[in-house]
Amino acid sequence: MNGIATIRDMTSGPWRSRARRVVESRLRDSLRPNGETRPHYVVCGDDALAYWVVRTLRRDTPTSPVRITVIVPTRRRPGDPDITALRGVRIVRAERLNEETFRLAGLAGAAGLALLHQDDVGNIHAALCAQEVEPDLRLVMRMFNANLGLGVKRLFADCEVLSDASMAAPAFVAAALGEVAPTHFRHAGRTLLVARRTDVRPEHVVVGLADTREANNLRVLPSDESRADLVLAEATGRPAGTELAARRLARARWRHPFTGLLRGIRSFATRKIGMATLSVLAIVALFGFLLAQAEGVSIAEAVYLTLLTTFSGAEPEAGTDPRVQVMQVVLTLAGLALIPLITAAVVDGIVNAKLALTVGRLSVRRDGHVVVVGLGNVGSRVVGQLHDLGIEVVAVDKDPDARGSSLVRRLGVPFIVADGAQEETLRAASVATCQALVMVSTDDVTNLQAALNGRSLNPDLRVVLRLFDGDFAARIQRAFDITISRSVSYLAAPSFASALTNRNVIATIPVDRHVLLVAEVTVGERSPLDGLRLRDANRGTGVRVIGLARSGQRRMRWSPTLESRIRAGDRITVVARRAGLSWLLTQTTPLPPVPEAEPDPVP
Template sequence: MAEPLRDRARRATGWRLRMNGDERPHFVVCGSDPLAYWVVRALLATDGAHGQVRVTLVVPERRRSEGPDGRDVPGVRVVRADRLDEATFRRAGLADAAGLALLHQDDVGNMHAALCAQEVEPRLRLVVRMFNTNLADGLRQLFPDSAVLSDASMAAPAFVAAALGELAPTHFRHAGRTLYVARRADVRPQDVVCGLAVTGDPELVRVLPADEAAADVVLAEATGQPPGTELAARRLVRARRRRQPVEVLLRAVRSFATRKIGIAVLVLLGVIAVLGWLNARAAEVNWSEALYLTLVTTLSGQDPDVNKPVAAQIMQVVLNLAGLALIPLITAAVVDGIVNARLALHAGRIQPDRSGHVVVVGLGNIGTRVMAQLHDFGVEVVAIDRNAEARGAALAHRLGVPLIVGDAGREETLRSASVDTCQALVVVSTDDGTNLRAALIARSLDPDLRVVLRLFDGDFAERIQQAFGIGISRSVSYLAAPSFAAALLDRAVIATIPVDRHALLVTEVPVVAGSPLDGRPLGTVARPGEVRLLAHTRVGQKADWSVDPRMVLQAGDRLTVVARRAGLTALLRETTPAPPPAPTGPPAPREAAE
């Protein structure tokens, strides 16, 4: 069982903390992208009013992107280094740290950095960002006191839920109950556990309101009874293919041959048709006989007759010449069409006409998981990526998901994915400019299209959402940061619930002996807008979901709460004893302190 945070901090810091008189837990964060920025912000918000957390951020010498990476956040000590080795970690003060977060987007590099960190401080709390599950399992075996997290796996359900028109992707099991987020109108009143948010006014979303009855977004228990199953039914909306064989055939013919060969064939057929009509009039035969004579003359060049009128002989010669040109053109068109068809099928350009599907742009870490989860829900997916060898391309082929290789910022690419008839567009590439162009072009094709837009900068995402009327824009880093910060602080986060631009944490908090809440009634735990109490568990007993506000708390009790980050920080302050005062005398000798 992992040691409590304060015990680990004191054990790891030892004489250094007493030497400088600083008892604040120290955390080292290594990263240079928005995830590092939001994790640093979350850590500083922890007991920030009392200054009880110190953060050291390790970043490269030069910025690698224009987005925020945490180095400009006030109150953060910044160490610049291009290599995460033992020397860098010693400069960052890792030997007196309570935890280390490795947040670079390089699985192997993060594992190497973890091994180097172990040489500096082997008893360190480690939080590592990883995508490859095999490497993640190996890291957990090497470092038992570690948390290996994936921001992609955390954020992907939020994108999936947004694409399908759901409120939030959260469903979790705790203390024998399965809970999920839903509209109040979609669940039975007896299944509602608590109110989460009031979302009637999109400009003023209120979370954890004092009046629970006013909340239209609730946390409910899944009991297997209708209408709770309606949410699952909506999730399994399957795309419908419109059966228009003529249009599908024309689309296939258009992509079968190149433009020049197609024009040449059409012109030549037009010449043959005109000459055939003239020949039929001269010979005074009906249309079926005229067609027969024209085809035989064109393709075989037979039936020469010197007694024919001069005009008829000239038309026959021209028809024969046209036949000589038509055969190689047909051969060229067939060969060119086969080659183009194979290339188009490989690139996903030949698509049957679809409607009700979901288009996913970008098969990186997030896009790959979004595509896979939508496929698991039975939703038809079309993927777009400019790289045929993208991370999720192999999985797309394995799942049978059509992959269109092209620039999603161009209208023809989006049209080839039938974006004008899809139910949602999920744009999650790593290029904010391409993402924004794709979203705006798709909206021009279908003004009512549901767009789920990924932007790395959370503030930029919110401004785009307001300025362009794009209903949903999400920052992966903002969604995932609370879980990374909680893992670094050794907190048991049960679930993260995104509601609009807010992130609510469901966690279980123990009441420590001597803390301010020890001996106080349960009614003092909840704070409107900050913390809501879900369940109370006494040692040796089952969780009590019918909380009596008059019950007195005891040391060892566990509180299951849903809270905002600031509210959780305040609650942790109330459930933990105050630290002892720093010594005022001269620092103890190193040998004695050790």
């Protein structure tokens, strides 16, 4: 029940309709920050992130509508969502983000500015121009370079620097390894992390997040928390999530050391040279054994005679047994063939290594690795994190100068410069024997085509697919059983929107195609929740209370009893969906005093 409905129930008598209009008007004004009738936010960008940030702003402020102005280039890039189709959004077209453009967009007096272009230097320049128009401005900047972002943040009084690639990359890495995203954050003296219930002790579980056991029936914040297999737990120094997957992989490699040895020998040269070398070595071993039997010598002497005969040739002796002479001739011929084969294998291995790291060809067969297609902002982060976990990676991108190309060359990761959607490219990357295929290019068609071609090469392949359209992604997942991250921008948009509106969002938790928010909300005096129980703050599948700090106290009570009474000034920490958090904000916002009724004049 919202605040307006509460006031309606409180009003009665002959003056009811007039009082209702007055109270509702004051309530709407009170729900808007700083007494502004309609807070104004300016968003710069026309890609998927800008689209989802605007949608999130409009969806998360239903009771406190905001004015949104979006500055977009005059020409729309193909493949980007049409942000101009969103209703209730003012569009300003401009090629440059300068002071004139910001004044035209009404930045003076605005509550916040989001700079979401994929250009770190351009965003910094735009922020400096914006400060000239509105000094007291809340700035939210999208930046790829984390070190540069930390330095830039100190230049502005009220600024938040975020990276959508950094937020989304752990979700792709976890999906590739078949684990949960390694989300962790610190709040009120505790470090909390997302993990499987089986990976943590029951006493460390804070709240159940989702029931993911049924692939096509994901339940976020289920009413029966005991059914949730994905939980938020207190960190105890033990590895969980992706770290456990990396340790299991390391143990598997330790249990099967010969697998890695054989793979290394096999990858040293091409198949034909390897087979020829092994055949000659087999002949040397066989005839060396026969020679030892004929001469009647020990094993050590047999090895000595075989190697000496193979590489230096046998001295001719006319009276020797004809069988021994034949064996000596065969070993001498094998030695003549073996030396050039070994030389060819060494040269071929060196050439293949250089081609894999520079030109981008990969003629070496691998297994148990992860193939990452797309080396943009997200792809380079995914490759880096997988490499840090000790997972073998093969990178694919059709642009030899992609953003992550320098990273993969520095890390020594094989880099194939080719179209990742083509079956030939996937074969060259040994997709048929890899453990996961991660598609993170910015083209939905390329990602889908590569995923389908990868499945044709390996029906049991784990595929992590990046798609923009949520409905399309859900249908593809059901039809092809593909693990899908709905969108990098969809995962990151709640954090950008919360930073822009200056809400106290502590962390975001991606769960499949859903995003949960961890936030701390202060209960206002005379708010709908003032005086009620914590149980009334839990709203179905939308809000879960995980902590309570009493007014004037800094200590947080974790997992408080839901029968506790809520008082004005208390701080509630919750895990919520976006709609649930919006509802909770309205329930904790102070209501205006009810005006005294004026009696109707007596006729």
